[in-house]
Amino acid sequence: MMQSPVPHELPIYRRIADRLRQAIQAGEFHDGDRLPGENALMAEYGIARATARQALSVLINEGVAVPRRGSGVYVRQFRPIRRHGSRRLSRERWGTGRAIWDGDTAGRPYTVDELEIAREPAVDEAARVLGCAEVWVRRRRYSVDGRPVQLAASCFPAELVEGSPVTRPDTGPGGVYARLRDLGHAPAHFTEEVRARMPAPEERDRLGLSAGTPVIVVCRTAFAAGGEAVELNTMIMDAASYVLQYDFDA
Amino acid sequence: MMQSPVPHELPIYRRIADRLRQAIQAGEFHDGDRLPGENALMAEYGIARATARQALSVLINEGVAVPRRGSGVYVRQFRPIRRHGSRRLSRERWGTGRAIWDGDTAGRPYTVDELEIAREPAVDEAARVLGCAEVWVRRRRYSVDGRPVQLAASCFPAELVEGSPVTRPDTGPGGVYARLRDLGHAPAHFTEEVRARMPAPEERDRLGLSAGTPVIVVCRTAFAAGGEAVELNTMIMDAASYVLQYDFDA
DNA sequence: GTGCGGGACATCTCTAGAGAAATCAATGTT
DNA sequence: AACATTGATTTCTCTAGAGATGTCCCGCAC
Numbered sequence: 001m002m003q004s005p006v007p008h009e010l011p012i013y014r015r016i017a018d019r020l021r022q023a024i025q026a027g028e029f030h031d032g033d034r035l036p037g038e039n040a041l042m043a044e045y046g047i048a049r050a051t052a053r054q055a056l057s058v059l060i061n062e063g064v065a066v067p068r069r070g071s072g073v074y075v076r077q078f079r080p081i082r083r084h085g086s087r088r089l090s091r092e093r094w095g096t097g098r099a100i101w102d103g104d105t106a107g108r109p110y111t112v113d114e115l116e117i118a119r120e121p122a123v124d125e126a127a128r129v130l131g132c133a134e135v136w137v138r139r140r141r142y143s144v145d146g147r148p149v150q151l152a153a154s155c156f157p158a159e160l161v162e163g164s165p166v167t168r169p170d171t172g173p174g175g176v177y178a179r180l181r182d183l184g185h186a187p188a189h190f191t192e193e194v195r196a197r198m199p200a201p202e203e204r205d206r207l208g209l210s211a212g213t214p215v216i217v218v219c220r221t222a223f224a225a226g227g228e229a230v231e232l233n234t235m236i237m238d239a240a241s242y243v244l245q246y247d248f249d250a
Numbered sequence: 251m252m253q254s255p256v257p258h259e260l261p262i263y264r265r266i267a268d269r270l271r272q273a274i275q276a277g278e279f280h281d282g283d284r285l286p287g288e289n290a291l292m293a294e295y296g297i298a299r300a301t302a303r304q305a306l307s308v309l310i311n312e313g314v315a316v317p318r319r320g321s322g323v324y325v326r327q328f329r330p331i332r333r334h335g336s337r338r339l340s341r342e343r344w345g346t347g348r349a350i351w352d353g354d355t356a357g358r359p360y361t362v363d364e365l366e367i368a369r370e371p372a373v374d375e376a377a378r379v380l381g382c383a384e385v386w387v388r389r390r391r392y393s394v395d396g397r398p399v400q401l402a403a404s405c406f407p408a409e410l411v412e413g414s415p416v417t418r419p420d421t422g423p424g425g426v427y428a429r430l431r432d433l434g435h436a437p438a439h440f441t442e443e444v445r446a447r448m449p450a451p452e453e454r455d456r457l458g459l460s461a462g463t464p465v466i467v468v469c470r471t472a473f474a475a476g477g478e479a480v481e482l483n484t485m486i487m488d489a490a491s492y493v494l495q496y497d498f499d500a
Numbered sequence: 501g502t503g504c505g506g507g508a509c510a511t512c513t514c515t516a517g518a519g520a521a522a523t524c525a526a527t528g529t530t
Numbered sequence: 531a532a533c534a535t536t537g538a539t540t541t542c543t544c545t546a547g548a549g550a551t552g553t554c555c556c557g558c559a560c
Contacts, residue, residue: 039509069512300516320542512550512552519544
């Protein structure tokens, strides 16, 4: 018996997903528009709710659409990342089930485990970017449903934050940035680089990962104001959760 | 009405997925082991088939497990990528629904569109890595279900492949490597780098993407034998499909 | 207006069942 | 020894329905 060279007809949910994706790419839907929901698809194609859900979940998994319980499924598109100039990093335009940048991932908020905050000698890139000999390093782990998804290390120039609330272990989320804003240092500049690699043993332990778990390093995000660097952020994320989600304006 | 600070109890499918993931990380399952299937989970937890499927799909989406219709759901683990030495790149150990390296993605094979193969002057990295002035470039696009997922450009030293079947447009998949092996050049060395960025207009057109679609560039994979470089491969992949899937032995 | 309640609406979770399709092992045939 | 068939197992696709939960908005009370 020979294998048919042409695969069998695509399943319904996949054909519907393809049609919606093509409609998006054809410009019929734009960023923020609401896609036809489960009920609409059920009526239009005469299918069961589960099948309509499956069609939408394809686009959601791809990062093309974003569900919002009670509100609908929305189109998400990306804008190009520009390399120079002043811009703002928005991390919360749309929540997604797989994006770990957002505090609300499909109804499940992440938790932030404050692992440590300590004064350390600046090494390598931190010294170069921040231009200082000593930094305060704050390491935090983000978990969703108890599963660690991201390890972030933020470096601040020691002379900038010394004696400020930044160096206190109980500084809550956003507290550092509020403090920096008070000091006149708004996030204004960034550089970016992404590398794929396996986690070093030390990072692996902090993330609580088993040996061999793949990660993606999203690193070297530098914030500065008026030409003066104030933070160097290094993020380590697992590959399965990684989805590009930058959105800059101005 | 206040928002409860503690989220409601996790749904069943998620608790089961967590339990399985912890079992994997605890070493109860190893790479290639079969996980309890839908029927086993239905019996063990007294749930419906759809719920059991949902639990497994969590792990499958994370890249931790790989389903195989008719055969079961298997554990997939990764080994560290080493930086130096001789090793073999295996692209087909396990098929996944999201991995685009495999010809068989959950029953849906990808198609390879041969876009062009042409002799070009070696530029930038190709000249440096391959050490030649002219190269043959072969550009191919990979699609799954009609959706383009990867654009690959392979450079070969002109003097190496000149007059060989490699330069013929109808060279099938794998044909180039077979030819190179005949010439005594087995894939033996690689370097790797991953960058996130938006596609350039030219690449966007070749991939058939709409403006603003996020991609990840997996690039600079150099193959060599006996210290002589024979290929420089540049791959452009969409972020949603990207999953680390390297597996080296020896 | 400001806040609160309620209704409409949409997604999320789950149940129960059934036929299709792929895999694998065992069996039979040539 | 090589090949074809069969059957058991398992995942894949889909139907039909129902209660829970979150979002949005309108209208009412203060």
